[in-house]
Amino acid sequence: MILSGHQLAIGYADRTVGENLDVALDTGEVLALLGPNGGGKTTLLKTLLGLLPPKAGDVRLDGRTLSARSIRERAQMIAYVPQTHIATFAFPVETVVLMGRSAHGNLFSRPSMHDRAVAAAVMERLGIAGLAERPYTMISGGERQMVLLARALAQEPQFIVLDEPTASLDFGNQGKVMAEIRGLAASGLGVLFTTHDPNHALRAADRAFLLRNGTRIGEGNVDDILTRERLQDLYQAPVETVVDPKTGEIAFLPGSPAVAPSP
């Protein structure tokens, strides 16, 4: 199954953020969306989720225009993991995860035994079963990210779209989230995520889509597309590459070296 945008113009009623965007995501693969702040990453994400209507072009899901599907049908196929936030009400974690079952019940239905079983299974899978009774407002940022991921998985979707899933997480939790993203793709889901860190794309994604000022700068396999030159072009800022001499693996550092190498 493929989620794709064709010749998309994205933006809001009063302004266009990006134009002529083609993007495709297959099930079983991970696509990372990279680019400077204000470049249209979140807008593109919301357009692909169907939360924002495209200003031109169309979004297709499994060959059919997204807007032709009901909001409920969409939610059964695409799940959204927003940036973590503090909730207004101190819902228990299990209640938050159960909200992911909304698209599978009707307007008046209480969560069924099956819904509860699905919620329990995804919490188990993400290692947060022990948090089920805790208030969502009382757990750590990393745990909260896992809860939102569990809620998305409870939708039993084909695609998961994550908005900066590693932002505001500590180093250890960033690694954990990336490992989960790989795991989701391995289990057959298509994953799209935005990030400010090209290293996260290197770690977790198959392909990367580079977006600046609403224009596609490049797209391709992470190993091919994520180069120092491309990233400097993308962010309009100096970038350094470091290479592990043993494995040959590379990573990027933002900015110039603190001390200029002596001639």
Place this chain on the structure above:
Amino acid sequence: MTRSPLPGFLIALGVLVAGLLLAFTVGRYPVALGDLLQVLIAKLTGQPSTVPPAVESVIWQVRGPRVIAAVLVGAALAVAGSAFQGLFRNPLVSPDILGASSGAALGAVFGIFLSLGVFAIQFFAFLGGLIAVAAVYVIGSSVRSRDPILVLVLTGVVIGSLLGAGVGLLKYLADPYNQLPAMTFWLLGSLAAANVSDLVPLVGPVALGTLVLIALRWRMNAMSLPEEEARALGIATGPLRVAIVAAATLTTSASVATAGIIGWVGLVVPHLARSLVGPDFARLVPASAILGGGYLLLIDTLARTMAPVEVPLGILTAVVGTPFFIWLLANVQKTWS
């Protein structure tokens, strides 16, 4: 912590039962608890009771309608309050936030100004509430904004202030001997005049609105999320929001039309209910209904017994509600987690 909601529900029920017993027994004509039970049992079994007819009349004709009105109005305001708090993602909003109360107030004052009958006054109050909320909704949603909820709330404040000016004008123009006292009394809120005929326009709308809100309670958790998140979960937020606002407005307007302006119940009771059964709306909405009925019944009993002259209900709920609100404001982080 999620715990069993049962103890919380039992406490709410306990408050309601205590309120019922107190309301029937205390007052200018005290009724012994034994007499009350005997009358109830006699009514249930169809046997003639040995209690003096005066006592029976106090129970059925004098206090009965008022007790039912208090329970219904309290439940309605509390349920509407919990729904609005979820919908507007803010534990500090109350049913009057969208202009329902001020619209109903203007309608009723207009009816009194025209020296109309009780029924017409109630009808105008009801109409005023619905028109005010519709106006707030239309104006609020025609303003383009990234934060439609905030715009809606602010529009409610603005329209409410305009309606308040209208009430002020009518009071200024009113006959100071006949109309003005009636307006003032009504604006302060009271159940003193509640009788069987008052209950007729109250029961239908209150029951309908409350039942709609209770039926939708499973979706209210997700409705308390940011709009886009709720939609990504598969919820058609637009139509559902209209349904919830309409139901809550219906219950609020009907309550105001019967009992006048009784503030703060919709703010205080959902919070108390939340501390009893937790924030999950599936439990919160029914718990608010039970607790709201008991709460207003207790306050109304206080209103008619604490002083030789009956104290207006709206004054008592404000005296309880205002410090509570300030406390809530200062402790909102703590109490919500």
